Amino acid sequence: MPELPEVETVKRALTPYLENTVLSSVITRRKGLRFPFPDQFSEKLSGKRIINITRRGKYLLIYLEEDLVLIIHLGMSGHIRVLQKNIPIPGKHDHIDFITQKGVTIRYNDPRRFGIVTLAKREFIRSHKLLKNIGPEPLSNNFNAVVLMKKLNGRNLTIKCALLDQKIVAGLGNIYVSESLFRSRISPKRLSKNIGIKKAEELVKIIRIVLTEAINAGGSTLNNHRRPDGKLGYFQHQFFVYGKNGELCGHCEKVKIKKIIQAGRSTFFCSNCQR
DNA sequence: CTATCCACCTGGCGGC
């Protein structure tokens, strides 16, 4: 479930259950996910009060007492549920339970285990290996046409690949890159260095709109994955191109949406609308 | 430094 809008949705769903709440215990059911969990992971977290939750790109950052930060990335298949009464027996891929003093269980499930759950000290967050190279937050003022142009300049890759690169802009993934390029009428095959200021302005504006709409829709739901509160996101009903290969373009109604592979990943676009 | 490729995993789906 994991591009910026989905992570933001998770953050918002977790906030009322976690902020200003003490973790009573943490249960891990394997040694790690993509990386091993830190030594004494459960001991370091147990008894600590959660101060607040933020998001950086696709990462959730949970700030606790004693300047501890819990870093969570959902990878390709990670999802988080909030469980209260009648808590089910953990399933095969329920790797971590965070249990609060209010009796709420936050359960991390990740079949493919590409996710990351680790700890850092607050003072080292900015220089953390996983976070230090992440580009501007697309919904912040740090993201604008001049900044984007500069990053796209002098690089020899397609605009599709550039926007997937978290160093250029934070939080976009395969869905929202395809959707943003469609709405910006830019071909995914165009080279990033050939994007002019006008198009960069358009891209910045559209990326903000697409992400905001998706957040307001509670993210996109693929494969029936649930949000932490059990609800489904519904932005997938507003896709123009993602997963629509072979369907007539809903905008021009002249050509079919194409699927191509770029850098090993699917790209969906309309060859008539996007140039 | 950059661009490319591989690796890491499991599950779901279509085709036979």
Next chain:
DNA sequence: TGCCGCCAGGTGGATA
């Protein structure tokens, strides 16, 4: 029903 190949919302690390 079963097996097979392919595909999937990501990204760190090795390589050239």
